[in-house]
Amino acid sequence: METAMTRLTVELGARSYPILIGEGLLDELGAHVAPLLKRPRTMIVTDTHVADAYLAKVGAALGAEGISFSSLVLPAGEATKSWEGLARLTEWLIGEGVERSDHVIALGGGVIGDLVGFACSIVKRGCAFIQVPTTLLAQVDSSVGGKTAINVPAGKNLIGAFHQPALVVIDPATLTTLPRRELGAGYAEVVKYGLIDDADFFAWCEANGAALLAGDTAARAYAIAHSVAAKARIVAADERETQDIRALLNLGHSFGHALEAETGYSARLLHGEAVAAGMVLAHRFSAAKGLCSAADAERVRAHLASVDLPHSLASAGINTGGAALAAHMAHDKKVRGGKLPLILTRGIGQSFITDEYGLDSVADFLDAQAA
Numbered sequence: 001m002e003t004a005m006t007r008l009t010v011e012l013g014a015r016s017y018p019i020l021i022g023e024g025l026l027d028e029l030g031a032h033v034a035p036l037l038k039r040p041r042t043m044i045v046t047d048t049h050v051a052d053a054y055l056a057k058v059g060a061a062l063g064a065e066g067i068s069f070s071s072l073v074l075p076a077g078e079a080t081k082s083w084e085g086l087a088r089l090t091e092w093l094i095g096e097g098v099e100r101s102d103h104v105i106a107l108g109g110g111v112i113g114d115l116v117g118f119a120c121s122i123v124k125r126g127c128a129f130i131q132v133p134t135t136l137l138a139q140v141d142s143s144v145g146g147k148t149a150i151n152v153p154a155g156k157n158l159i160g161a162f163h164q165p166a167l168v169v170i171d172p173a174t175l176t177t178l179p180r181r182e183l184g185a186g187y188a189e190v191v192k193y194g195l196i197d198d199a200d201f202f203a204w205c206e207a208n209g210a211a212l213l214a215g216d217t218a219a220r221a222y223a224i225a226h227s228v229a230a231k232a233r234i235v236a237a238d239e240r241e242t243q244d245i246r247a248l249l250n251l252g253h254s255f256g257h258a259l260e261a262e263t264g265y266s267a268r269l270l271h272g273e274a275v276a277a278g279m280v281l282a283h284r285f286s287a288a289k290g291l292c293s294a295a296d297a298e299r300v301r302a303h304l305a306s307v308d309l310p311h312s313l314a315s316a317g318i319n320t321g322g323a324a325l326a327a328h329m330a331h332d333k334k335v336r337g338g339k340l341p342l343i344l345t346r347g348i349g350q351s352f353i354t355d356e357y358g359l360d361s362v363a364d365f366l367d368a369q370a371a
């Protein structure tokens with residue numbers, strides 16, 4: 001019997017692709033992948049944790065459709081999104097005889113998805129890839145939209161490319177094995193969609209976030225479909241972040257990426273955790289500048305705190321001065337004409353982009369937050 005599934009499309013003309021969402025889809029992966037292949041062969045890239053839990057299942061699903069595969073299992077964790085990880089992966093793909101028309105499968109969280117996407121954008125000047133996200137974060141955000149990258153010491157995702165996947169297959173059943181801390185990190189990106197432009201969805205998060213994190217499958221299914229639909233709409237409107245639309249997906253990230261840099265892209269602070277703290281800082285900065293009410297900023301902080309996410313510099317484990325944090329922000333990819341546009345807000349669900357505030361003012365604000 002076929003799995004019940006939701007099908008969305010990222011509308012990008014010739015680069016359009018489907019997003020399939022359904023419990024149990026991993027078991028049917030071969031049937032969805034087969035029509036894309038020029039030869040019955042693929043390469044799976046994953047990490048150690050995901051390989052233990054799902055590589056055999058995915059292999060069986062491909063085998064059932066007569067698709068042979070080889071696999072590369074990389075170390076789990078953010079450090080794999082690096083020059084070393086990229087070198088290892090690209091050399092492996094070439095050793096495996098990857099062809100431009102092959103479809104490499106990224107099976108894992110945002111680290112594997114971002115790394116595989118970037119490798120596929122440059123190997124043989126570009127081959128195809130398929131996202132099979134297994135974390136909440138990757139299912140609601142990173143698997144869709146084609147931002148691919150590695151981190152370098154100067155900053156987060158500074159070396160990368162826009163390279164869209166050919167297909168995204170989301171099986172929320174994989175979340176049953178995901179540790180609670182990782183679920184929380186993904187949930188921060190769910191809340192982000194409410195804060196960008198959807199106050200009703202933020203209210204839904206306030207009412208349902210705890211249940212979602214505790215394992216409510218209906219809440220998870222709703223949050224994934226709603227988030228991915230929002231992301232697909234934004235990406236379709238501004239694929240390469242040139243029109244001040246896609247940049248809204250960066251809400252909380254200019255602050256958050258600085259916190260990640262400060263903690264060395266390590267397990268001390270996960271990406272989603274940094275984004276949670278970053279979204280509180282963006283709202284508080286907006287309140288400090290008289291753009292939004294202090295009550296709205298507090299509402300955001302209170303919800304993230306209620307689900308045990310970092311919601312301040314201190315709870316994110318940061319005691320660095322504002323100038324050092326602002327210095328990280330100077331490398332932000334959104335900088336134009338020497339100015340960093342910030343994603344700020346006029347209230348819940350009313351975010352906007354502005355380059356009115358300089359990094360000096362951000363540094364002063366961060367000093368006050370640390371005090």
Ligand SMILES: NC(=O)c1ccc[n+]([C@@H]2O[C@H](COP(=O)([O-])OP(=O)(O)OC[C@H]3O[C@@H](n4cnc5c(N)ncnc54)[C@H](O)[C@@H]3O)[C@@H](O)[C@H]2O)c1
Pocket residue numbers: 047048049050053076077078081108109110111112114134135136137138141142143144145146147148157174175176177178179182185186189271272
């Ligand atoms: N490209 C984008 O648009 C985009 C968007 C958001 C985040 N990101 C990037 O995504 C990365 C973070 O992704 P992430 O939070 O998925 O982290 P991750 O890929 O490191 O995965 C988190 C942890 O969960 C484990 N794991 C994954 N799936 C599992 C499962 N089903 N069961 C048990 N364990 C599992 C992994 O092995 C890892 O230890 C960051 O590098 C961030 O910059 C990219």
Ligand SMILES: O=C(O)C(=O)C[C@@H](O)[C@H](O)[C@H](O)COP(=O)(O)O
Pocket residue numbers: 141145147149156157189246247249250253333
């Ligand atoms: O898809 C986007 O656009 C986003 O901004 C999604 C973010 O959640 C993601 O973390 C992204 O990688 C951050 O953007 P970046 O351009 O600063 O890497």
Ligand SMILES: [Zn+2]
Pocket residue numbers: 141189253271275
């Ligand atoms: Zn993010």
